Amino acid sequence: MEFNLADLFEGVVDAIPEREAVVCGERRLTFAELDERATRLAHWLASQGIGKGDHIGLYLYNGTEYLEASLAAYKIRAVPININYRYVEEELRYLFANADLCAVIHHREFAPRVAAVAKELPELRTFLSVEDGSGIDTTAPDYEEALASSSNVRDFAARSADDLYILYTGGTTGMPKGVMWRQEDLFFAALSGGNPYGAPPERPEQVAENARNGTAVTSFPVAPLMHGAAQWAAMIFLYAGGRTVLAPGKRFDPATVWRLVQDEKVQALSIVGDAIGRPLAEELERNPSYDTSSLMVIGSGGATFSEAVKEQLRARLPNTILLDTFGGSEGGNQGHGVERDEGAQGPRFQGHDHTAVLDEHHQPVAPGSGIVGMLARRGHIPLGYYKDEEKTAATFIDAGGTRWVVPGDMAMVEADGSITLLGRGSVCINTGGEKVFPEEVEAALRKHPSIFDAVVVGVPDERWGERVAAVVQLRDGHTLTIEDLDAHARRHVAGYKVPRLLCVVQQMQRQPSGKADYRWAAAEATNAARAEGVT
Numbered sequence: 001m002e003f004n005l006a007d008l009f010e011g012v013v014d015a016i017p018e019r020e021a022v023v024c025g026e027r028r029l030t031f032a033e034l035d036e037r038a039t040r041l042a043h044w045l046a047s048q049g050i051g052k053g054d055h056i057g058l059y060l061y062n063g064t065e066y067l068e069a070s071l072a073a074y075k076i077r078a079v080p081i082n083i084n085y086r087y088v089e090e091e092l093r094y095l096f097a098n099a100d101l102c103a104v105i106h107h108r109e110f111a112p113r114v115a116a117v118a119k120e121l122p123e124l125r126t127f128l129s130v131e132d133g134s135g136i137d138t139t140a141p142d143y144e145e146a147l148a149s150s151s152n153v154r155d156f157a158a159r160s161a162d163d164l165y166i167l168y169t170g171g172t173t174g175m176p177k178g179v180m181w182r183q184e185d186l187f188f189a190a191l192s193g194g195n196p197y198g199a200p201p202e203r204p205e206q207v208a209e210n211a212r213n214g215t216a217v218t219s220f221p222v223a224p225l226m227h228g229a230a231q232w233a234a235m236i237f238l239y240a241g242g243r244t245v246l247a248p249g250k251r252f253d254p255a256t257v258w259r260l261v262q263d264e265k266v267q268a269l270s271i272v273g274d275a276i277g278r279p280l281a282e283e284l285e286r287n288p289s290y291d292t293s294s295l296m297v298i299g300s301g302g303a304t305f306s307e308a309v310k311e312q313l314r315a316r317l318p319n320t321i322l323l324d325t326f327g328g329s330e331g332g333n334q335g336h337g338v339e340r341d342e343g344a345q346g347p348r349f350q351g352h353d354h355t356a357v358l359d360e361h362h363q364p365v366a367p368g369s370g371i372v373g374m375l376a377r378r379g380h381i382p383l384g385y386y387k388d389e390e391k392t393a394a395t396f397i398d399a400g401g402t403r404w405v406v407p408g409d410m411a412m413v414e415a416d417g418s419i420t421l422l423g424r425g426s427v428c429i430n431t432g433g434e435k436v437f438p439e440e441v442e443a444a445l446r447k448h449p450s451i452f453d454a455v456v457v458g459v460p461d462e463r464w465g466e467r468v469a470a471v472v473q474l475r476d477g478h479t480l481t482i483e484d485l486d487a488h489a490r491r492h493v494a495g496y497k498v499p500r501l502l503c504v505v506q507q508m509q510r511q512p513s514g515k516a517d518y519r520w521a522a523a524e525a526t527n528a529a530r531a532e533g534v535t
Contacts (some may be wrong), residue, residue, distance in 0.1 A: 001204040002161040003184035006074035008194065008239060010035065010154065011208035016241050019216060023264060024064050025248035034064070036152045038071035041143075043150040045076060045103065048126045052077035053164070055099050058226070059083040059106035059114065062246045065130050065143060066225040067234065069105050074183070075156050079164050081178070082226045084511070085110070092117050095168065096124060098387060099178060105130065111138035166386055167228045169329045178386030179329045187239075189332030189380040190232045194239035211241030218294075219268040220245040222257055222276050223514060228329050229302040233270035252276065254283035258290040265294040273303025274446060275453070275514030281312035292317060301325040301333075303515050304347070306443040324349060326421065330395065330407040331377045338418050348418045354379040357411045357419060362399035368415030372422065372435075375409040378402050410437065427518050429458035431466050434496045438518075441499065444492035445470055448485070450478035453508040455521040459501060459529045469525035470499035473508040480504065503528035 001007045017032035029037070050056065056073050058080050060066050073080040081099045083092070085107075096104075096117050103126035106114050111129060115138075118124045127140035161184035168176045187193060193200030194207040197214065201207050219242055221233035234244045245264045247256055257280060260266065271277050277300060284290065298313065298320055310322050324337025326349045335351040356364045357373040365371040382405060384392030396405050410422040423437030430436075438456035445454040453473040458466035474480055482502045489498040509520045 002159065003187050003204050004074070004159040004161050004163055005165065005183045005187065005235075006071065006156075006159055008187065008204060008207045009071060009074070011205065012194075012211045012239060012241060015208040015212040019241065020243050021238060022064050022067060022244045022246065024062065024246040027064055029064055034068065035071070037064070037147055038068045038075060039154055040147040040150040040152050041068055041072035042075040042156065044128075044146040045072060045078065045126070047150070048103065050076065050078055050103055050126060054078045054102045055081050055166070057081045057083050057096065057099065057101045057104040057106075059085060059104055059110050060130060060226070061085060061107055061132075061250050062225050063130070063248070064246070065105070067238075067244075070231075074159075074163070075154075077157075077159055077163050079166050081166060082168055082228070082231070084168075084176075084226055085224070086511075089113055089116055093120065094175060096121055098175075099166075099168065100387075102126060103128070105143070106140075107132045107134075108136050108138055109134035111136050111140060114140075167231070167329050169228075177388060177391060180383040180386050182383065185380040185382065186332070189377075190228075190327070191236050191239060192333065194236075196236055196240060207239055211239065214241060217242040217267050218245060218265060219243070219270065220247075220257070220260060220264070220266045221270040222247065222252065222280075223270070223272045223302075227272065227302070227511075227514075229272055230270065232333075233299070237268070252279070254279040255287070258283060258287075258292070261295055262291040267294055267296045269295060269298045271298060271300050271305075272514035273300055273305050274309045275303060275508075275510050276300075277305055277309040277313065278446075278453070281309055281316070284316040285312070288316060292320070295320050297321040297323055299323045299325055301327060304439050304443055305337075306446050308443070308447045326351075326419075328407055328409070330382055330405050331375075332380065334375070334377055335419065348414065348420050350417070351419050355419070356404075357413050358399070358404065358406065362397060362404070365413050367413045367417050370412065372410055372412055374406045374425070375411045375419070375421065376404040376406045378404050381405040427457070429456075429466050429468055431458065431461070431468060431496060432464040436468055436497045438516075441468065441470070441489070441493055441497050442516075444489055445472065445485070445499075447492065448480070448488045450474055450480045450484075455508065455516045455518065456499065457518055457522040457525050459522070459525050467500045467529075468497060469501035469503060469529065471503045471505060471508070471521040471524050473505055501525060501529055501532070 013031045013035040021031040021034045022029050070080045101124050105128045107130045129138045129140035130143040163183045165181045165186045166178045168178050195210050219237040221230040223230040327334040334355045335349040337349045356376050358376045359365050359373045365373045408425045410425050412420045423439040441456040442454050451472050452475045455471045459469045461467040503525045509517050
């Protein structure tokens with residue numbers, strides 16, 4: 001056995017075969033049943049000529065099929081590729097080609113898009129359709145029939161800790177990129193070594209031992225599994241011997257989430273910042289009768305989890321820990337949130353030994369120096385970006401004999417060693433030479449009683465280079481003027497960070513993961529600026 005995702009999962013299965021592993025709608029699978037379905041799918045894929053190093057697209061909504069397909073790919077040393085189910089044909093064409101897909105497992109409703117794109121990709125030759133009740137015509141074989149016709153015997157070839165895991169980023173500011181991890185590095189950097197409660201294992205066999213002897217936690221990743229944070233949340237608790245609850249359906253519904261927390265006695269809820277946290281908080285305010293007594297922790301990663309939303313949740317969940325986790329597709333889990341001082345520029349977290357902030361010379365900055373640097377990680381880090389040597393060279397650097405990944409997040413190290421996260425440099429606004437990090441301003445704006453959601457971007461300005469613009473979605477029945485926004489913002493951030501342009505939208509557009517869509521917001525703000533004659 002190695003630190004290989006399939007090896008480790010099979011070890012956990014053998015240790016706790018009858019323990020419930022995953023719940024989604026009416027389907028409940030034990031670890032043995034989940035493993036058998038994954039094994040059957042692996043054999044079917046192998047019968048189609050798919051094997052080591054081949055890339056399999058997962059074009060799926062949430063469901064047990066997502067986990068089964070991922071595990072099946074690992075079993076035959078293939079690589080599952082996450083696909084954003086909101087993509088249109090042009091975006092799919094880019095991703096399918098960039099990822100070199102040879103197979104796609106998709107829900108039936110996506111069959112027309114898959115067929116349209118596949119005509120241009122001769123290497124894409126294998127398709128498998130998951131029934132969804134849509135009634136869409138497809139020539140692809142049926143998923144359940146494929147499983148039923150295939151062997152349930154684990155007779156696979158030996159695997160390696162070097163087998164690949166690839167995660168395509170959300171592409172908030174550009175086209176998505178495939179982050180390539182060795183499976184061993186991913187297991188320790190992003191999946192807590194299968195032991196989120198203690199020290200990482202020294203031997204692969206310890207993972208199964210910990211799962212058998214540890215506490216079985218019921219977890220619920222709310223975001224879609226096509227998003228890395230949700231995948232990792234599910235996998236962490238599966239490798240730890242816990243149970244994963246998934247919400248059926250195509251869209252996030254806060255009422256469904258709280259019903260599942262109540263009915264399944266969920267203990268750990270994983271969300272992606274305010275985009276999920278705020279609707280959950282407001283549903284609790286409208287309907288405080290849900291039984292949330294089982295819920296021990298709400299963990300957020302991948303997007304801003306503001307103090308305003310935390311306060312809403314604390315009012316209804318006084319005994320639940322609200323935890324920020326910091327990291328990303330390129331860095332895994334880099335630390336956990338700590339309390340920040342009033343007026344702090346951004347969220348603070350306590351990093352691990354492998355986390356640092358590097359200055360422009362790629363040297364760690366001194367605590368309390370006030371130097372703004374780049375958040376970095378060493379040790380278990382990715383190999384690079386798939387088919388993008390230029391981006392790999394810019395993001396993965398060697399400094400003093402140490403290899404670091406520097407994804408682009410700007411940060412400072414406080415005197416106590418904690419790290420203040422300022423935001424992604426790629427969306428930083430430069431106005432008159434001053435740098436404005438959108439996340440800080442967004443957190444301030446969301447405290448306004450009329451604002452439901454906010455994204456801050458820069459728009460062109462002849463005098464200042466860029467001006468700060470706020471794209472906001474208001475609460476039902478509320479209004480807001482730029483003067484109101486100005487007065488509110490000045491109580492929380494410096495004057496140069498205050499939005500000079502207000503763009504009100506009926507519905508905020510975000511990625512399925514909950515991350516901000518800065519490209520869309522910038523286009524909305526730019527159009528609003530033109531309408532006002534300021535660009």
